Amino acid sequence: MRKKGRILLLDDDELIISMLARALRKEGYETQLLYSSVQAVEKIIAWQPDMMLLDIELGEELNGLDILRLLHDENIKFPVVMLTGDDSSESAIRALRYGASDYLHKPFNIEEVKIVVGRILRDARLQDEIAYLKKTNIAALSQNFVGNSPIISKLLQDARRIAEAGVPLVLITGSSGTGKEVLARKIHCWRFAERDDFESIPYIAINCTALPENLIEGELFGHVKGAFTDAKTDKKGVFELADGGTLLLDEIGDMRADLQGKLLRVLEQRTVRRVGGNIDLPIDVNIIVSTNRELRKQVSDGLFREDLFYRLNSFLIDIPPLKERDADVLLLVDYFLQIFAKKYSKQPVTTIAKDAEKLMLDYEWPGNVRELRNMIERCVVMEDTEKLTASCLPLDIGGRQSMAQERRKEFQILLPEEGISLEDVEKELFHLALERTNHNMTRAAKLLKVSYDVFRYQAKKYGLL
Numbered sequence: 001m002r003k004k005g006r007i008l009l010l011d012d013d014e015l016i017i018s019m020l021a022r023a024l025r026k027e028g029y030e031t032q033l034l035y036s037s038v039q040a041v042e043k044i045i046a047w048q049p050d051m052m053l054l055d056i057e058l059g060e061e062l063n064g065l066d067i068l069r070l071l072h073d074e075n076i077k078f079p080v081v082m083l084t085g086d087d088s089s090e091s092a093i094r095a096l097r098y099g100a101s102d103y104l105h106k107p108f109n110i111e112e113v114k115i116v117v118g119r120i121l122r123d124a125r126l127q128d129e130i131a132y133l134k135k136t137n138i139a140a141l142s143q144n145f146v147g148n149s150p151i152i153s154k155l156l157q158d159a160r161r162i163a164e165a166g167v168p169l170v171l172i173t174g175s176s177g178t179g180k181e182v183l184a185r186k187i188h189c190w191r192f193a194e195r196d197d198f199e200s201i202p203y204i205a206i207n208c209t210a211l212p213e214n215l216i217e218g219e220l221f222g223h224v225k226g227a228f229t230d231a232k233t234d235k236k237g238v239f240e241l242a243d244g245g246t247l248l249l250d251e252i253g254d255m256r257a258d259l260q261g262k263l264l265r266v267l268e269q270r271t272v273r274r275v276g277g278n279i280d281l282p283i284d285v286n287i288i289v290s291t292n293r294e295l296r297k298q299v300s301d302g303l304f305r306e307d308l309f310y311r312l313n314s315f316l317i318d319i320p321p322l323k324e325r326d327a328d329v330l331l332l333v334d335y336f337l338q339i340f341a342k343k344y345s346k347q348p349v350t351t352i353a354k355d356a357e358k359l360m361l362d363y364e365w366p367g368n369v370r371e372l373r374n375m376i377e378r379c380v381v382m383e384d385t386e387k388l389t390a391s392c393l394p395l396d397i398g399g400r401q402s403m404a405q406e407r408r409k410e411f412q413i414l415l416p417e418e419g420i421s422l423e424d425v426e427k428e429l430f431h432l433a434l435e436r437t438n439h440n441m442t443r444a445a446k447l448l449k450v451s452y453d454v455f456r457y458q459a460k461k462y463g464l465l
Protein backbone atom coordinates (compact mmCIF):
# COMPACT_ATOMS: atom_id res chain seq x y z
CA MET A 1 0.00 0.00 0.00
CA ARG A 2 1.23 3.47 -0.84
CA LYS A 3 2.14 5.44 2.31
CA LYS A 4 -0.06 8.48 2.91
CA GLY A 5 2.85 10.69 3.88
CA ARG A 6 6.16 10.80 5.77
CA ILE A 7 5.89 12.29 9.24
CA LEU A 8 8.82 13.07 11.50
CA LEU A 9 8.19 13.33 15.25
CA LEU A 10 10.62 15.06 17.58
CA ASP A 11 9.95 15.03 21.33
CA ASP A 12 12.12 14.16 24.32
CA ASP A 13 9.25 12.21 25.84
CA GLU A 14 9.79 8.82 24.24
CA LEU A 15 6.57 7.32 25.55
CA ILE A 16 4.35 10.02 24.16
CA ILE A 17 5.75 10.06 20.69
CA SER A 18 6.03 6.31 20.27
CA MET A 19 2.33 6.14 21.11
CA LEU A 20 1.59 8.94 18.66
CA ALA A 21 3.72 7.32 15.98
CA ARG A 22 1.94 3.99 16.41
CA ALA A 23 -1.44 5.67 15.94
CA LEU A 24 -0.22 7.44 12.81
CA ARG A 25 1.32 4.29 11.32
CA LYS A 26 -2.03 2.57 11.81
CA GLU A 27 -3.52 5.28 9.63
CA GLY A 28 -1.04 4.46 6.84
CA TYR A 29 1.58 7.16 7.51
CA GLU A 30 5.30 6.48 7.52
CA THR A 31 6.96 7.78 10.67
CA GLN A 32 10.44 8.55 11.96
CA LEU A 33 11.21 9.42 15.58
CA LEU A 34 13.83 11.69 17.08
CA TYR A 35 14.17 12.11 20.84
CA SER A 36 16.78 14.81 20.99
CA SER A 37 17.63 18.09 19.32
CA VAL A 38 21.27 17.04 18.85
CA GLN A 39 21.99 17.35 15.15
CA ALA A 40 18.24 17.37 14.65
CA VAL A 41 18.24 19.76 11.69
CA GLU A 42 20.71 17.61 9.71
CA LYS A 43 18.71 14.48 10.47
CA ILE A 44 15.43 16.13 9.57
CA ILE A 45 16.78 17.40 6.27
CA ALA A 46 18.28 14.00 5.46
CA TRP A 47 14.99 12.18 6.01
CA GLN A 48 12.94 14.62 3.88
CA PRO A 49 9.61 14.38 5.67
CA ASP A 50 6.31 15.67 4.27
CA MET A 51 5.52 17.16 7.66
CA MET A 52 6.80 17.25 11.22
CA LEU A 53 5.40 17.16 14.74
CA LEU A 54 7.77 19.16 16.93
CA ASP A 55 7.73 19.55 20.70
CA ILE A 56 8.23 23.12 21.88
CA GLU A 57 9.84 22.34 25.26
CA LEU A 58 12.69 19.95 24.56
CA GLY A 59 14.56 20.66 27.79
CA GLU A 60 17.85 20.80 25.90
CA GLU A 61 20.13 23.40 24.45
CA LEU A 62 17.81 23.89 21.52
CA ASN A 63 14.07 24.04 22.00
CA GLY A 64 11.40 23.54 19.36
CA LEU A 65 11.29 27.22 18.43
CA ASP A 66 15.05 27.24 17.78
CA ILE A 67 14.73 24.24 15.49
CA LEU A 68 11.83 25.87 13.70
CA ARG A 69 13.95 28.96 13.11
CA LEU A 70 16.93 26.93 11.90
CA LEU A 71 14.72 25.08 9.42
CA HIS A 72 13.36 28.40 8.26
CA ASP A 73 16.91 29.70 7.75
CA GLU A 74 17.69 26.62 5.67
CA ASN A 75 14.64 27.47 3.57
CA ILE A 76 12.98 24.17 4.44
CA LYS A 77 9.32 24.46 3.59
CA PHE A 78 7.40 21.39 4.84
CA PRO A 79 4.66 22.05 7.40
CA VAL A 80 5.48 21.81 11.11
CA VAL A 81 2.89 21.27 13.85
CA MET A 82 4.08 22.25 17.34
CA LEU A 83 3.37 20.09 20.36
CA THR A 84 2.93 21.97 23.58
CA GLY A 85 2.39 21.08 27.20
CA ASP A 86 1.94 24.69 28.09
CA ASP A 87 -1.65 25.55 29.01
CA SER A 88 -1.36 29.08 27.83
CA SER A 89 -0.95 29.13 24.09
CA GLU A 90 1.66 31.87 24.22
CA SER A 91 4.69 29.94 22.95
CA ALA A 92 2.58 28.08 20.40
CA ILE A 93 1.37 31.36 19.00
CA ARG A 94 4.95 32.55 18.82
CA ALA A 95 5.69 29.39 16.81
CA LEU A 96 2.90 30.23 14.40
CA ARG A 97 4.58 33.56 13.89
CA TYR A 98 7.79 31.72 12.96
CA GLY A 99 5.93 29.76 10.32
CA ALA A 100 4.52 26.71 12.12
CA SER A 101 1.28 25.48 10.56
CA ASP A 102 -0.63 24.66 13.73
CA TYR A 103 -0.22 23.41 17.30
CA LEU A 104 -1.57 20.58 19.44
CA HIS A 105 -1.92 20.54 23.23
CA LYS A 106 -0.69 17.71 25.40
CA PRO A 107 -2.20 15.39 26.47
CA PHE A 108 -3.30 14.55 22.95
CA ASN A 109 -6.65 13.57 21.71
CA ILE A 110 -5.59 11.06 19.05
CA GLU A 111 -8.64 11.75 16.89
CA GLU A 112 -7.77 15.44 16.84
CA VAL A 113 -4.16 14.62 15.88
CA LYS A 114 -5.34 12.47 12.97
CA ILE A 115 -7.66 15.21 11.71
CA VAL A 116 -5.00 17.92 11.94
CA VAL A 117 -2.31 15.77 10.29
CA GLY A 118 -4.69 14.73 7.49
CA ARG A 119 -5.73 18.32 6.81
CA ILE A 120 -2.20 19.67 6.84
CA LEU A 121 -0.85 17.04 4.46
CA ARG A 122 -3.80 17.56 2.12
CA ASP A 123 -3.22 21.33 2.12
CA ALA A 124 0.51 20.87 1.52
CA ARG A 125 -0.17 18.60 -1.45
CA LEU A 126 -2.57 21.17 -2.88
CA GLN A 127 0.00 23.93 -2.39
CA ASP A 128 2.58 21.88 -4.30
CA GLU A 129 0.10 21.27 -7.08
CA ILE A 130 -0.83 24.94 -7.30
CA ALA A 131 2.85 25.95 -7.39
CA TYR A 132 3.43 23.44 -10.21
CA LEU A 133 0.44 24.60 -12.23
CA LYS A 134 1.40 28.23 -11.73
CA LYS A 135 4.87 27.52 -13.02
CA THR A 136 3.46 25.81 -16.12
CA ASN A 137 1.04 28.66 -16.60
CA ILE A 138 3.80 31.26 -16.32
CA ALA A 139 5.90 29.31 -18.85
CA ALA A 140 2.97 29.33 -21.28
CA LEU A 141 2.35 33.02 -20.61
CA SER A 142 5.91 33.90 -21.43
CA GLN A 143 5.71 32.29 -24.89
CA ASN A 144 6.37 34.83 -27.58
CA PHE A 145 4.08 35.62 -30.47
CA VAL A 146 6.65 35.17 -33.22
CA GLY A 147 6.22 37.21 -36.38
CA ASN A 148 7.61 40.31 -38.05
CA SER A 149 5.68 40.53 -41.29
CA PRO A 150 4.27 44.04 -41.70
CA ILE A 151 0.76 42.82 -41.04
CA ILE A 152 1.75 41.04 -37.81
CA SER A 153 3.97 43.88 -36.61
CA LYS A 154 1.03 46.25 -36.94
CA LEU A 155 -1.30 43.75 -35.30
CA LEU A 156 1.04 43.31 -32.33
CA GLN A 157 1.40 47.04 -31.97
CA ASP A 158 -2.39 47.47 -31.92
CA ALA A 159 -2.85 44.58 -29.50
CA ARG A 160 -0.26 46.00 -27.14
CA ARG A 161 -1.92 49.38 -27.20
CA ILE A 162 -5.29 47.82 -26.45
CA ALA A 163 -3.79 45.79 -23.59
CA GLU A 164 -1.89 48.65 -22.02
CA ALA A 165 -4.91 50.93 -22.20
CA GLY A 166 -6.76 48.33 -20.12
CA VAL A 167 -9.58 47.77 -22.63
CA PRO A 168 -11.79 45.29 -20.75
CA LEU A 169 -13.21 43.39 -23.74
CA VAL A 170 -11.27 42.22 -26.79
CA LEU A 171 -12.30 39.93 -29.63
CA ILE A 172 -9.67 37.82 -31.40
CA THR A 173 -10.64 36.09 -34.63
CA GLY A 174 -8.64 33.98 -37.06
CA SER A 175 -8.72 30.47 -38.53
CA SER A 176 -7.65 27.48 -36.54
CA GLY A 177 -3.98 27.45 -35.58
CA THR A 178 -3.27 31.11 -36.30
CA GLY A 179 -2.24 31.82 -32.71
CA LYS A 180 -5.33 33.25 -31.02
CA GLU A 181 -4.48 31.69 -27.68
CA VAL A 182 -0.87 32.78 -27.87
CA LEU A 183 -2.02 36.32 -28.53
CA ALA A 184 -4.55 36.22 -25.69
CA ARG A 185 -1.79 35.27 -23.24
CA LYS A 186 0.43 38.00 -24.66
CA ILE A 187 -2.33 40.56 -24.07
CA HIS A 188 -2.60 39.39 -20.47
CA CYS A 189 1.17 39.88 -20.04
CA TRP A 190 1.18 43.33 -21.59
CA ARG A 191 -1.71 44.30 -19.37
CA PHE A 192 -0.26 43.08 -16.07
CA ALA A 193 3.49 42.44 -16.50
CA GLU A 194 4.43 45.65 -14.70
CA ARG A 195 2.67 44.57 -11.53
CA ASP A 196 4.76 43.19 -8.67
CA ASP A 197 2.16 40.52 -8.01
CA PHE A 198 2.03 39.45 -11.68
CA GLU A 199 2.44 35.76 -10.87
CA SER A 200 -0.63 35.69 -8.72
CA ILE A 201 -2.88 37.54 -11.18
CA PRO A 202 -5.25 34.94 -12.62
CA TYR A 203 -5.27 33.99 -16.29
CA ILE A 204 -8.11 31.59 -16.94
CA ALA A 205 -8.97 30.09 -20.31
CA ILE A 206 -12.14 28.17 -20.97
CA ASN A 207 -13.14 26.47 -24.17
CA CYS A 208 -16.85 27.08 -24.54
CA THR A 209 -17.42 24.01 -26.70
CA ALA A 210 -15.24 21.49 -24.89
CA LEU A 211 -17.59 21.08 -21.93
CA PRO A 212 -20.73 18.96 -21.86
CA GLU A 213 -23.94 20.91 -22.46
CA ASN A 214 -25.24 20.46 -18.93
CA LEU A 215 -22.04 21.71 -17.26
CA ILE A 216 -21.11 24.72 -19.31
CA GLU A 217 -23.48 27.18 -17.64
CA GLY A 218 -22.26 26.27 -14.15
CA GLU A 219 -18.64 26.48 -15.29
CA LEU A 220 -19.16 29.93 -16.75
CA PHE A 221 -21.35 31.58 -14.14
CA GLY A 222 -20.97 29.30 -11.14
CA HIS A 223 -23.91 27.84 -9.23
CA VAL A 224 -25.39 27.73 -5.77
CA LYS A 225 -25.90 24.48 -3.90
CA GLY A 226 -28.95 22.62 -5.14
CA ALA A 227 -29.36 24.69 -8.34
CA PHE A 228 -29.48 21.39 -10.26
CA THR A 229 -28.98 17.71 -9.47
CA ASP A 230 -25.19 17.75 -9.63
CA ALA A 231 -24.79 21.04 -7.76
CA LYS A 232 -23.76 19.54 -4.43
CA THR A 233 -22.01 22.68 -3.19
CA ASP A 234 -21.69 26.34 -4.08
CA LYS A 235 -19.27 26.86 -6.93
CA LYS A 236 -17.57 29.86 -8.44
CA GLY A 237 -17.72 30.30 -12.21
CA VAL A 238 -14.80 31.37 -14.37
CA PHE A 239 -15.75 35.04 -14.20
CA GLU A 240 -15.31 34.96 -10.44
CA LEU A 241 -12.17 32.82 -10.63
CA ALA A 242 -10.55 35.25 -13.07
CA ASP A 243 -11.49 38.29 -10.99
CA GLY A 244 -8.71 40.87 -11.09
CA GLY A 245 -7.09 39.18 -14.11
CA THR A 246 -7.93 37.86 -17.56
CA LEU A 247 -10.57 35.46 -18.77
CA LEU A 248 -10.28 33.92 -22.24
CA LEU A 249 -13.57 32.63 -23.58
CA ASP A 250 -12.42 30.43 -26.43
CA GLU A 251 -14.59 29.19 -29.31
CA ILE A 252 -17.35 31.61 -28.50
CA GLY A 253 -18.80 31.23 -32.03
CA ASP A 254 -20.50 27.97 -31.10
CA MET A 255 -22.04 29.11 -27.85
CA ARG A 256 -25.68 28.23 -27.17
CA ALA A 257 -28.17 31.05 -27.79
CA ASP A 258 -29.44 31.26 -24.19
CA LEU A 259 -25.87 31.48 -22.90
CA GLN A 260 -25.08 34.22 -25.40
CA GLY A 261 -27.89 36.24 -23.79
CA LYS A 262 -26.48 35.64 -20.31
CA LEU A 263 -22.99 36.52 -21.47
CA LEU A 264 -24.21 39.79 -22.93
CA ARG A 265 -25.78 40.63 -19.59
CA VAL A 266 -22.49 39.96 -17.78
CA LEU A 267 -20.56 42.11 -20.25
CA GLU A 268 -23.01 44.97 -19.98
CA GLN A 269 -23.57 44.98 -16.25
CA ARG A 270 -20.15 43.69 -15.21
CA THR A 271 -21.81 41.49 -12.65
CA VAL A 272 -22.38 37.78 -12.59
CA ARG A 273 -25.20 35.80 -11.05
CA ARG A 274 -24.59 32.17 -10.12
CA VAL A 275 -27.07 29.65 -11.49
CA GLY A 276 -29.84 29.40 -8.92
CA GLY A 277 -28.53 32.45 -7.06
CA ASN A 278 -30.23 35.76 -6.53
CA ILE A 279 -27.42 38.21 -5.98
CA ASP A 280 -25.36 39.93 -8.64
CA LEU A 281 -21.68 39.73 -7.81
CA PRO A 282 -19.55 42.54 -9.25
CA ILE A 283 -16.58 41.36 -11.34
CA ASP A 284 -13.47 43.14 -12.51
CA VAL A 285 -12.12 41.00 -15.33
CA ASN A 286 -10.45 41.62 -18.65
CA ILE A 287 -12.35 39.46 -21.03
CA ILE A 288 -10.86 38.16 -24.24
CA VAL A 289 -13.19 36.34 -26.54
CA SER A 290 -11.94 34.28 -29.44
CA THR A 291 -13.35 32.27 -32.30
CA ASN A 292 -12.32 30.71 -35.57
CA ARG A 293 -15.84 31.20 -36.89
CA GLU A 294 -16.81 34.17 -38.93
CA LEU A 295 -19.10 35.83 -36.43
CA ARG A 296 -20.69 38.16 -38.97
CA LYS A 297 -21.79 35.16 -40.98
CA GLN A 298 -22.96 33.40 -37.83
CA VAL A 299 -25.09 36.50 -37.19
CA SER A 300 -26.58 36.54 -40.68
CA ASP A 301 -27.26 32.81 -40.40
CA GLY A 302 -29.14 33.49 -37.18
CA LEU A 303 -26.66 31.52 -35.06
CA PHE A 304 -25.11 34.39 -33.14
CA ARG A 305 -26.86 37.28 -31.43
CA GLU A 306 -26.39 40.53 -33.29
CA ASP A 307 -26.34 42.67 -30.13
CA LEU A 308 -23.62 40.47 -28.63
CA PHE A 309 -21.65 40.63 -31.86
CA TYR A 310 -21.65 44.44 -31.83
CA ARG A 311 -20.70 44.44 -28.17
CA LEU A 312 -17.70 42.20 -28.92
CA ASN A 313 -16.69 43.85 -32.14
CA SER A 314 -15.43 47.22 -30.80
CA PHE A 315 -11.91 45.96 -30.25
CA LEU A 316 -11.38 43.31 -32.86
CA ILE A 317 -8.04 41.72 -33.67
CA ASP A 318 -8.19 39.48 -36.72
CA ILE A 319 -5.13 37.26 -37.15
CA PRO A 320 -4.60 36.56 -40.85
CA PRO A 321 -3.85 33.03 -42.04
CA LEU A 322 -0.19 32.08 -42.30
CA LYS A 323 -0.42 31.97 -46.08
CA GLU A 324 -0.92 35.73 -46.08
CA ARG A 325 2.26 36.47 -44.14
CA ASP A 326 5.16 34.89 -45.98
CA ALA A 327 7.77 36.78 -43.99
CA ASP A 328 6.66 34.97 -40.84
CA VAL A 329 6.92 31.47 -42.30
CA LEU A 330 10.71 31.29 -42.30
CA LEU A 331 10.96 33.08 -38.98
CA LEU A 332 8.59 30.56 -37.41
CA VAL A 333 10.51 27.68 -39.02
CA ASP A 334 13.72 28.95 -37.39
CA TYR A 335 11.98 29.46 -34.10
CA PHE A 336 10.47 25.97 -33.97
CA LEU A 337 13.70 24.35 -35.21
CA GLN A 338 15.44 25.80 -32.19
CA ILE A 339 12.68 24.99 -29.73
CA PHE A 340 12.44 21.35 -30.81
CA ALA A 341 16.20 20.84 -31.14
CA LYS A 342 16.38 21.83 -27.48
CA LYS A 343 13.39 19.72 -26.46
CA TYR A 344 14.76 16.56 -28.14
CA SER A 345 18.45 17.34 -27.45
CA LYS A 346 19.32 17.35 -31.13
CA GLN A 347 21.87 19.35 -33.08
CA PRO A 348 20.10 22.47 -34.32
CA VAL A 349 19.53 22.74 -38.07
CA THR A 350 21.81 25.50 -39.28
CA THR A 351 20.80 25.87 -42.91
CA ILE A 352 17.56 25.71 -44.78
CA ALA A 353 17.96 24.67 -48.42
CA LYS A 354 16.40 26.85 -51.09
CA ASP A 355 14.11 24.05 -52.30
CA ALA A 356 12.71 23.58 -48.77
CA GLU A 357 12.21 27.32 -48.42
CA LYS A 358 10.34 27.53 -51.68
CA LEU A 359 8.18 24.55 -50.82
CA MET A 360 7.18 26.11 -47.54
CA LEU A 361 6.53 29.52 -49.01
CA ASP A 362 4.36 28.09 -51.78
CA TYR A 363 2.36 25.91 -49.45
CA GLU A 364 -1.16 26.90 -48.38
CA TRP A 365 -0.84 26.01 -44.67
CA PRO A 366 -4.50 25.17 -44.08
CA GLY A 367 -3.64 24.37 -40.44
CA ASN A 368 -1.65 27.60 -40.12
CA VAL A 369 1.08 27.91 -37.47
CA ARG A 370 -0.05 24.76 -35.68
CA GLU A 371 0.56 22.76 -38.86
CA LEU A 372 3.97 24.35 -39.38
CA ARG A 373 4.91 23.68 -35.78
CA ASN A 374 3.92 20.03 -36.00
CA MET A 375 5.77 19.60 -39.28
CA ILE A 376 8.97 21.04 -37.86
CA GLU A 377 8.67 18.93 -34.74
CA ARG A 378 8.40 15.83 -36.94
CA CYS A 379 11.43 16.88 -39.01
CA VAL A 380 13.54 17.45 -35.92
CA VAL A 381 12.61 14.07 -34.46
CA MET A 382 12.89 12.03 -37.65
CA GLU A 383 15.88 13.58 -39.41
CA ASP A 384 19.51 13.84 -38.40
CA THR A 385 20.60 16.74 -40.46
CA GLU A 386 22.13 20.16 -40.23
CA LYS A 387 20.48 21.19 -43.45
CA LEU A 388 16.75 21.13 -43.94
CA THR A 389 15.96 20.11 -47.50
CA ALA A 390 12.70 19.56 -49.38
CA SER A 391 13.13 15.82 -48.92
CA CYS A 392 12.96 16.21 -45.13
CA LEU A 393 9.51 17.71 -45.42
CA PRO A 394 6.51 15.40 -45.32
CA LEU A 395 5.38 14.36 -48.77
CA ASP A 396 1.92 15.84 -48.75
CA ILE A 397 3.38 19.29 -48.47
CA GLY A 398 4.68 18.73 -52.02
CA GLY A 399 1.38 17.23 -53.12
CA ARG A 400 -0.67 20.10 -51.85
CA GLN A 401 1.79 22.57 -53.19
CA SER A 402 1.22 21.30 -56.70
CA MET A 403 -2.50 21.73 -56.07
CA ALA A 404 -1.80 25.33 -55.19
CA GLN A 405 0.19 25.72 -58.37
CA GLU A 406 -2.61 24.14 -60.36
CA ARG A 407 -5.02 26.65 -58.94
CA ARG A 408 -2.70 29.46 -59.79
CA LYS A 409 -2.50 28.17 -63.34
CA GLU A 410 -6.28 27.99 -63.50
CA PHE A 411 -6.32 31.63 -62.68
CA GLN A 412 -4.00 32.79 -65.40
CA ILE A 413 -6.17 35.21 -67.30
CA LEU A 414 -5.83 34.63 -70.99
CA LEU A 415 -7.45 37.48 -72.76
CA PRO A 416 -9.65 35.78 -75.38
CA GLU A 417 -9.70 36.99 -79.02
CA GLU A 418 -13.26 38.14 -78.63
CA GLY A 419 -12.44 39.92 -75.33
CA ILE A 420 -13.95 39.42 -71.86
CA SER A 421 -16.09 41.62 -69.66
CA LEU A 422 -14.39 43.08 -66.59
CA GLU A 423 -17.42 41.97 -64.67
CA ASP A 424 -16.63 38.32 -65.43
CA VAL A 425 -13.05 38.82 -64.29
CA GLU A 426 -14.28 40.43 -61.11
CA LYS A 427 -16.75 37.63 -60.48
CA GLU A 428 -13.95 35.08 -60.85
CA LEU A 429 -11.80 37.01 -58.38
CA PHE A 430 -14.62 37.12 -55.84
CA HIS A 431 -15.12 33.42 -56.33
CA LEU A 432 -11.43 32.68 -55.79
CA ALA A 433 -11.22 34.92 -52.74
CA LEU A 434 -14.11 33.08 -51.13
CA GLU A 435 -12.56 29.76 -51.99
CA ARG A 436 -9.16 30.74 -50.65
CA THR A 437 -10.58 31.92 -47.35
CA ASN A 438 -12.96 29.05 -46.85
CA HIS A 439 -15.89 31.46 -47.26
CA ASN A 440 -14.65 33.82 -44.58
CA MET A 441 -15.99 37.07 -45.96
CA THR A 442 -14.00 39.36 -43.71
CA ARG A 443 -10.79 37.88 -45.01
CA ALA A 444 -11.98 37.51 -48.57
CA ALA A 445 -12.80 41.23 -48.57
CA LYS A 446 -9.32 41.96 -47.25
CA LEU A 447 -7.72 39.87 -49.99
CA LEU A 448 -9.43 41.99 -52.63
CA LYS A 449 -8.79 45.16 -50.62
CA VAL A 450 -12.45 46.18 -50.46
CA SER A 451 -14.65 46.80 -47.44
CA TYR A 452 -16.70 44.01 -45.98
CA ASP A 453 -19.95 45.64 -47.08
CA VAL A 454 -18.75 46.14 -50.65
CA PHE A 455 -17.59 42.54 -50.79
CA ARG A 456 -20.84 41.19 -49.48
CA TYR A 457 -22.88 43.34 -51.84
CA GLN A 458 -20.88 42.30 -54.92
CA ALA A 459 -20.64 38.65 -53.98
CA LYS A 460 -24.41 38.56 -53.54
CA LYS A 461 -24.84 40.31 -56.87
CA TYR A 462 -22.75 37.61 -58.55
CA GLY A 463 -24.79 34.93 -56.85
CA LEU A 464 -21.81 33.64 -54.89
CA LEU A 465 -23.47 33.73 -51.46
Ligand SMILES: Nc1ncnc2c1ncn2[C@@H]1O[C@H](COP(=O)(O)OP(=O)(O)OP(=O)(O)O)[C@@H](O)[C@H]1O
Pocket residue numbers: 144145146147174175176177178179180181182183291292369370373
Ligand atom coordinates in the same frame (compact mmCIF):
# COMPACT_ATOMS: atom_id res chain seq x y z
N1 LIG B 1 2.95 33.61 -33.72
C1 LIG B 1 3.24 32.47 -33.08
N2 LIG B 1 4.44 32.32 -32.46
C2 LIG B 1 4.73 31.16 -31.85
N3 LIG B 1 3.92 30.11 -31.78
C3 LIG B 1 2.73 30.20 -32.37
C4 LIG B 1 2.31 31.39 -33.04
N4 LIG B 1 1.08 31.20 -33.53
C5 LIG B 1 0.72 29.96 -33.17
N5 LIG B 1 1.71 29.34 -32.48
C6 LIG B 1 1.68 27.95 -32.01
O1 LIG B 1 0.78 27.25 -32.83
C7 LIG B 1 -0.11 26.43 -32.07
C8 LIG B 1 -1.54 26.87 -32.24
O2 LIG B 1 -1.72 28.16 -31.67
P1 LIG B 1 -3.04 28.57 -30.89
O3 LIG B 1 -3.48 27.45 -30.01
O4 LIG B 1 -2.84 29.90 -30.30
O5 LIG B 1 -4.05 28.64 -32.12
P2 LIG B 1 -5.58 29.07 -32.17
O6 LIG B 1 -5.70 30.20 -33.10
O7 LIG B 1 -6.09 29.28 -30.78
O8 LIG B 1 -6.24 27.77 -32.84
P3 LIG B 1 -7.70 27.12 -32.62
O9 LIG B 1 -8.71 28.01 -33.30
O10 LIG B 1 -7.61 25.80 -33.33
O11 LIG B 1 -7.93 26.99 -31.16
C9 LIG B 1 0.38 26.51 -30.66
O12 LIG B 1 1.26 25.45 -30.43
C10 LIG B 1 1.14 27.83 -30.59
O13 LIG B 1 2.15 27.74 -29.66
Ligand SMILES: [Mg+2]
Pocket residue numbers: 180181250
Ligand atom coordinates in the same frame (compact mmCIF):
# COMPACT_ATOMS: atom_id res chain seq x y z
MG1 LIG C 1 -7.52 28.22 -29.66
